[in-house]
Amino acid sequence: MRKRVKSVKPKVVVYKRMSEQVLDFIRESCDVQYFPDYKKEFPAFLEALKEAEGVLGSSLKFDADLLDQAPKLKIICNTSVGYDNLDIPLLKERGIMATNTPDVLNDTVADTIVALMLSAARRITELDQFVKTGGWSEYGLSQQQFGVDVHHKTLGIIGMGGIGSTLAKRAYFGFDMTILYYNRSRNEEAETTYNATYCTMDELLEQSDFVCIMTPLTQQTEKMIGKREFEKMKKTAVFINAARGKVVDEAALIEALQSNEILAAGLDVFENEPTDPGNPLLQMPNVVTLPHIGSATAETRMRMAQLGAENVVAGVTDGKLVTSIY
Numbered sequence: 001m002r003k004r005v006k007s008v009k010p011k012v013v014v015y016k017r018m019s020e021q022v023l024d025f026i027r028e029s030c031d032v033q034y035f036p037d038y039k040k041e042f043p044a045f046l047e048a049l050k051e052a053e054g055v056l057g058s059s060l061k062f063d064a065d066l067l068d069q070a071p072k073l074k075i076i077c078n079t080s081v082g083y084d085n086l087d088i089p090l091l092k093e094r095g096i097m098a099t100n101t102p103d104v105l106n107d108t109v110a111d112t113i114v115a116l117m118l119s120a121a122r123r124i125t126e127l128d129q130f131v132k133t134g135g136w137s138e139y140g141l142s143q144q145q146f147g148v149d150v151h152h153k154t155l156g157i158i159g160m161g162g163i164g165s166t167l168a169k170r171a172y173f174g175f176d177m178t179i180l181y182y183n184r185s186r187n188e189e190a191e192t193t194y195n196a197t198y199c200t201m202d203e204l205l206e207q208s209d210f211v212c213i214m215t216p217l218t219q220q221t222e223k224m225i226g227k228r229e230f231e232k233m234k235k236t237a238v239f240i241n242a243a244r245g246k247v248v249d250e251a252a253l254i255e256a257l258q259s260n261e262i263l264a265a266g267l268d269v270f271e272n273e274p275t276d277p278g279n280p281l282l283q284m285p286n287v288v289t290l291p292h293i294g295s296a297t298a299e300t301r302m303r304m305a306q307l308g309a310e311n312v313v314a315g316v317t318d319g320k321l322v323t324s325i326y
């Protein structure tokens with residue numbers, strides 16, 4: 001009689017909260033070790049990494065020390081489009097694949113940016129508080145409480161990639177805005193479809209009513225917007241950051257707002273997250289803040305998780321990756 005050989009499923013560590021539906025999808029072909037709160041159970045998480053061939057999650061920095069704890073690792077799948085938590089040259093050197101979740105979140109993040117632009121320009125959160133705290137009287141608003149228009153203004157997008165272009169579409173077709181952009185390379189599609197004008201960073205800063213940065217965080221983009229850049233902006237400029245907190249010099253942003261160098265800001269991201277409750281930005285009525293929720297709708301987070309899950313399964317079973325960073 002032939003001896004039955006029990007097949008051993010590849011081990012996958014999931015270190016971010018994930019729906020049972022997505023976990024079950026991975027479990028069909030992998031042995032899943034699930035750490036929804038990996039920081040609270042870090043020793044067990046490290047133990048699981050020793051045998052893991054695949055990892056799925058986001059934001060955790062995989063440096064050389066952590067990779068040393070995961071000798072069998074074949075693939076790291078981020079459930080985010082940003083991958084500044086990954087040291088790409090190091091992963092390549094070690095033969096570890098890496099994936100992210102491009103495109104599936106473009107519309108949702110662009111919607112979030114529009115919400116920040118409208119909220120900051122029309123003082124939505126400030127006036128919401130005004131109504132809720134009983135400030136609204138029969139005399140209505142004072143002129144000092146009026147906002148500024150978004151429509152027909154100039155929007156400067158630094159980083160005209162997937163999300164930047166999706167924002168340009170909304171701004172151009174929905175709000176009749178003039179689009180300027182700055183990238184290292186030209187985006188011809190944005191130029192022909194949204195009439196976007198390619199310009200230098202300084203031209204963009206000087207001419208835009210709304211400045212939105214949407215680059216990845218890299219060595220080149222870290223603190224790309226600082227004191228000099230805020231000084232170049234119009235005094236009436238509204239600054240939007242939904243990329244990464246560290247692409248901006250946060251101290252310079254605080255100073256620019258305190259000294260009326262710019263009018264207002266809309267921020268989904270901060271230098272440190274969660275940001276310190278004592279951060280002066282949180283006390284400013286002309287700053288709209290969000291807790292890094294650019295892609296956080298149920299539908300989009302599900303699509304991102306599913307894409308990450310498909311990638312991790314493909315990576316550990318020698319299948320074809322759906323997306324790949326390199």
Ligand SMILES: NC(=O)C1=CN([C@@H]2O[C@H](COP(=O)(O)OP(=O)(O)OC[C@H]3O[C@@H](n4cnc5c(N)ncnc54)[C@H](OP(=O)(O)O)[C@@H]3O)[C@@H](O)[C@H]2O)C=CC1
Nearest residue numbers: 082159160161162163183184185215216220242243294295
């Ligand atoms: N707040 C949130 O929840 C979210 C934040 N993000 C952040 O947004 C970033 C962008 O996402 P996405 O649009 O999908 O990425 P893309 O790669 O599609 O676009 C990035 C753009 O940035 C440009 N860029 C890169 N480096 C530089 C540079 N040094 N100077 C000027 N432009 C530069 C690129 O053009 P070129 O290479 O020609 O310079 C490209 O057009 C992510 O990396 C992530 O950090 C993403 C999703 C959600």
Ligand SMILES: O=CC(=O)O
Nearest residue numbers: 079080081082295
């Ligand atoms: O910050 C979110 C991302 O997808 O990147």
